[in-house]
Amino acid sequence: MMMLGLGSVGLVLLSLAVQSGHGAQDSDVWSTEETTERNYYTRYHNMSDITAWMEQMKRENPDVVSSMVYGQTYERRDITLLKIGLSSTGRKKAIWMDCGIHAREWIAPAFCQYFVREILRTYKTDTKVNEMMKNLDFYITPVLNVDGYIYSWHNASTRLWRKSRSPGTGGCTCYGTDLNRNFYANWGMVGVSTDCCSQTYCGTKAISESEARAVTDMLGKMREDILAFLTIHSYGQLLLVPYGHPNISAPNYDELMEVGLGAAKAIKAVHGMDYTVGTSPDVLYANSGSSRDFARLIGIPLSFTFELRDKGEHGFELPEDQIQPTCEEAYAGAHHIITYAHDKAFYSSAATITATLWTTLLAAWVSSATLL
Amino acid sequence: MGWTLLILLVVLILVQGNPTVTVRTGSGPPVGSDQHPNSVPLGEDTQTTTEGESEVVEKVMTTGMLNPSHYPARRAATVVQHYLNTRYGSPYRWIFLSKVHSGSAEDVAEMGRKYQLELTMQEMISNVSGQCSAELLFPGGEGQSAPQVQASCEGLLQSNTTAQEEAFYQQHRASNNLVSGNNIPDSYGHMETSMKPFWQLAGVASSFIMLRESNESTLYNMAQVANFTQLETENDQLRFNYHVLLHEMISQEIIHWKLLFTWSPEQGVKVLQTELQPKCNHCEAPPNTTN
Numbered sequence: 317m318m319m320l321g322l323g324s325v326g327l328v329l330l331s332l333a334v335q336s337g338h339g340a341q342d343s344d345v346w347s348t349e350e351t352t353e354r355n356y357y358t359r360y361h362n363m364s365d366i367t368a369w370m371e372q373m374k375r376e377n378p379d380v381v382s383s384m385v386y387g388q389t390y391e392r393r394d395i396t397l398l399k400i401g402l403s404s405t406g407r408k409k410a411i412w413m414d415c416g417i418h419a420r421e422w423i424a425p426a427f428c429q430y431f432v433r434e435i436l437r438t439y440k441t442d443t444k445v446n447e448m449m450k451n452l453d454f455y456i457t458p459v460l461n462v463d464g465y466i467y468s469w470h471n472a473s474t475r476l477w478r479k480s481r482s483p484g485t486g487g488c489t490c491y492g493t494d495l496n497r498n499f500y501a502n503w504g505m506v507g508v509s510t511d512c513c514s515q516t517y518c519g520t521k522a523i524s525e526s527e528a529r530a531v532t533d534m535l536g537k538m539r540e541d542i543l544a545f546l547t548i549h550s551y552g553q554l555l556l557v558p559y560g561h562p563n564i565s566a567p568n569y570d571e572l573m574e575v576g577l578g579a580a581k582a583i584k585a586v587h588g589m590d591y592t593v594g595t596s597p598d599v600l601y602a603n604s605g606s607s608r609d610f611a612r613l614i615g616i617p618l619s620f621t622f623e624l625r626d627k628g629e630h631g632f633e634l635p636e637d638q639i640q641p642t643c644e645e646a647y648a649g650a651h652h653i654i655t656y657a658h659d660k661a662f663y664s665s666a667a668t669i670t671a672t673l674w675t676t677l678l679a680a681w682v683s684s685a686t687l688l
Numbered sequence: 689m690g691w692t693l694l695i696l697l698v699v700l701i702l703v704q705g706n707p708t709v710t711v712r713t714g715s716g717p718p719v720g721s722d723q724h725p726n727s728v729p730l731g732e733d734t735q736t737t738t739e740g741e742s743e744v745v746e747k748v749m750t751t752g753m754l755n756p757s758h759y760p761a762r763r764a765a766t767v768v769q770h771y772l773n774t775r776y777g778s779p780y781r782w783i784f785l786s787k788v789h790s791g792s793a794e795d796v797a798e799m800g801r802k803y804q805l806e807l808t809m810q811e812m813i814s815n816v817s818g819q820c821s822a823e824l825l826f827p828g829g830e831g832q833s834a835p836q837v838q839a840s841c842e843g844l845l846q847s848n849t850t851a852q853e854e855a856f857y858q859q860h861r862a863s864n865n866l867v868s869g870n871n872i873p874d875s876y877g878h879m880e881t882s883m884k885p886f887w888q889l890a891g892v893a894s895s896f897i898m899l900r901e902s903n904e905s906t907l908y909n910m911a912q913v914a915n916f917t918q919l920e921t922e923n924d925q926l927r928f929n930y931h932v933l934l935h936e937m938i939s940q941e942i943i944h945w946k947l948l949f950t951w952s953p954e955q956g957v958k959v960l961q962t963e964l965q966p967k968c969n970h971c972e973a974p975p976n977t978t979n
Contacts, residue, residue, distance in 0.1 A: 628909035635877030
């Protein structure tokens with residue numbers, strides 16, 4: 317009777333199977349000591365470095381960090397995320413962050429690395445981060461467009477590559493699809509090109525690209541658990557909320573704007589930088605098929621695109637001496653959104669009522685069981 | 689009593705859904721299901737026509753007061769930035785848009801669209817900011833015609849660049865030591881200190897192109913100097929051949945231009961020739977090395 321009761325009292329258990337990454341570790345240029353130095357996070361790193369770094373994060377924090385390969389790129393490379401959180405027996409809510417969907421936006425993977433390091437560095441001492449690590453798992457993809465990122469490191473003439481590296485079809489000799497136009501979210505409608513040579517080529521059809529498919533599948537599996545979806549880009553200093561189509565409004569537009577403006581305020585408090593908040597059609601341009609829109613459409617309530625520094629002076633080639641300040645301010649913005657999402661899930665009145673009801677019923681049952 | 693409570697607990701588990709996450713059921717993301725009567729922002733109307741497989745969304749341009757954080761004001765303000773650089777830019781003076789305070793736009797019959805803007809601009813080397821009032825006209829009608837800009841600024845040009853410009857000019861006017869460079873900034877955003885004035889000069893010269901090429905559907909920035917070569921000084925003007933990469937934000941394209949221009953402290957930048965470089969589509973094939 318007791319066992320049955322305890323079993324029914326506990327949350328329905330369904331642990332996610334987690335696989336460790338099996339990436340090749342051919343570049344250990346940075347030693348363990350060096351990567352723990354601040355110096356490491358003030359430099360851009362190529363894909364081998366980042367892969368080795370992911371392994372190192374797992375090695376150094378085995379209780380809280382694991383990795384998952386959740387797809388393959390066109391050139392058959394692994395797409396890997398780090399899952400970070402204090403382990404629990406229950407099913408946990410999640411925060412999703414991906415970086416580097418556009419190859420040339422190097423500051424984005426740098427930020428994902430910084431973000432991971434920061435939560436690992438502070439979760440033992442910072443009560444809020446600790447609480448969030450207990451209640452949530454962070455799913456962080458440092459480089460989503462692995463093929464494109466590697467290509468952008470090849471030489472100076474490839475540095476400004478944006479798209480994936482799948483070849484064109486139907487006689488078109490150019491390469492690549494814009495992954496952020498390839499998602500099943502009003503696909504192909506606005507802000508896209510059907511010319512495979514174009515930088516905003518949306519692909520032959522929605523989720524034609526394996527990279528977009530990988531994210532789509534993961535989000536589909538996890539959608540009930542994801543509280544916030546953050547996708548990191550550069551440049552422009554913007555926080556974009558869904559949707560990219562000018563005629564469609566997210567049902568919680570007001571909430572998204574409020575949270576976004578709060579994040580922009582947190583960003584400005586760090587180094588005085590202004591980040592503009594709004595829908596893409598309002599503050600930048602209309603677009604469709606973005607991952608941010610897809611996340612919102614499948615029900616993830618808080619979905620944001622971060623466009624990091626700068627505003628055009630250096631553009632994609634942001635100097636390395638700006639990596640740290642950019643990451644610091646972006647972290648403040650992300651932290652604001654994640655805290656809001658967390659507190660809403662775990663401190664909202666509905667959640668509190670449910671928790672109180674649980675506690676009351678449990679107490680009553682235990683006391684009545686004891687009396688019998 | 690115990691059984692009743694047990695049943696209640698079980699029911700609670702089964703019934704409990706997350707109060708904060710809206711889960712959509714159904715086969716796929718619905719299109720337009722979030723359509724909301726108030727979703728179209730005030731002042732902007734969109735008309736949708738269906739052409740074959742894809743929807744064409746036509747935009748009727750915003751008229752009247754502009755939202756300073758929305759793109760129409762920002763694109764127009766960037767055009768003002770390019771204009772100011774063509775007028776006042778030098779190897780030691782490069783102006784960037786800092787903030788749009790207010791703006792308005794209107795259709796002008798048979799001429800195009802006129803914008804009026806109040807802006808803060810920042811000179812990047814001295815960090816001095818100034819307030820600017822600007823008026824610009826995007827010509828309507830057929831053919832690509834450059835926007836016409838008028839602007840007046842207060843406090844922006846405070847920094848005294850005369851000494852630096854003169855020193856730079858004297859240093860490079862002799863023909864025995866012509867300078868050249870490439871990939872400025874490099875992939876990591878770095879550039880040699882000695883290259884910085886050449887990068888800034890490129891920004892100024894590129895502004896002539898960016899100004900000329902701008903319309904209400906573009907937003908230009910200079911992405912990089914691919915390479916440059918200093919030519920023999922002629923008529924006391926430093927002369928340069930530059931290959932620059934411009935980033936056009938709305939199309940996300942990188943557009944290659946070659947320029948021939950001169951500069952001196954008195955005359956400023958004079959662009960002699962510009963040449964659009966065709967996009968090299970066959971250059972995109974994977975490299976032989978695999979990583």
